[in-house]
Amino acid sequence: EADIYQTPRYLVIGTGKKITLECSQTMGHDKMYWYQQDPGMELHLIHYSYGVNSTEKGDLSSESTVSRIRTEHFPLTLESARPSHTSQYLCASSGDRGSYEQYFGPGTRLTVT
Amino acid sequence: AQTVTQSQPEMSVQEAETVTLSCTYDTSESDYYLFWYKQPPSRQMILVIRQEAYKQQNATENRFSVNFQKAAKSFSLKISDSQLGDAAMYFCASTTPTSGYALNFGKGTSLLVTP
Numbered sequence: 629e630a631d632i633y634q635t636p637r638y639l640v641i642g643t644g645k646k647i648t649l650e651c652s653q654t655m656g657h658d659k660m661y662w663y664q665q666d667p668g669m670e671l672h673l674i675h676y677s678y679g680v681n682s683t684e685k686g687d688l689s690s691e692s693t694v695s696r697i698r699t700e701h702f703p704l705t706l707e708s709a710r711p712s713h714t715s716q717y718l719c720a721s722s723g724d725r726g727s728y729e730q731y732f733g734p735g736t737r738l739t740v741t
Numbered sequence: 742a743q744t745v746t747q748s749q750p751e752m753s754v755q756e757a758e759t760v761t762l763s764c765t766y767d768t769s770e771s772d773y774y775l776f777w778y779k780q781p782p783s784r785q786m787i788l789v790i791r792q793e794a795y796k797q798q799n800a801t802e803n804r805f806s807v808n809f810q811k812a813a814k815s816f817s818l819k820i821s822d823s824q825l826g827d828a829a830m831y832f833c834a835s836t837t838p839t840s841g842y843a844l845n846f847g848k849g850t851s852l853l854v855t856p
Contacts, residue, residue, distance in 0.1 A: 671846040732786035
């Protein structure tokens with residue numbers, strides 16, 4: 629199994645709360661990604677990073693922010709959670725070996741009430 | 742822009758039989774990569790197989806193989822000798838250098854394996 633970790637695995641919070649979803653990898657990968665998986669199982673890119681101090685927005689505007697201060701750490705923050713943010717959030721990373729395959733974490737299942 | 746289309750929301754196969762999952766894609770770029778990922782219920786997404794667009798030979802990984810038809814922009818997955826553990830959601834995905842190598846996923850095909 630790939631060495632990529634996400635915490636918490638499950639989270640139920642109320643509307644308006646600020647939350648941070650953690651993602652860490654021990655593979656030394658430069659590229660990291662956040663995907664949102666909606667209840668219908670569709671996956672959408674929300675943020676990605678090429679390396680330290682690099683962040684880019686994806687296709688889906690999720691009203692979240694990310695930071696990449698260390699290579700291994702790529703946290704996702706929701707400043708004010710809403711019920712529409714209820715989803716599974718998947719973190720992934722990839723290296724530069726030429727295959728560009730991504731390794732995924734176990735996901736955080738978020739419910740906003 | 743890239744698009745990936747999986748036209749089969751659900752498929753069913755009997756144990757030990759063969760099943761093919763369909764995927765078509767569209768991209769204007771010449772440099773791209775294609776993947777099939779598997780997501781078992783409540784478990785981690787894992788890579789099943791990958792195909793580089795510049796390679797003509799179809800990729801194979803044990804019981805999994807692809808039929809890559811570049812001109813038709815088709816990338817189907819064949820699972821031979823299906824096992825109960827193959828039951829999962831299967832996602833077809835593409836990536837390109839200009840997208841930061843982010844994955845663009847299809848909507849997925851839910852595969853049921855019956856004894």
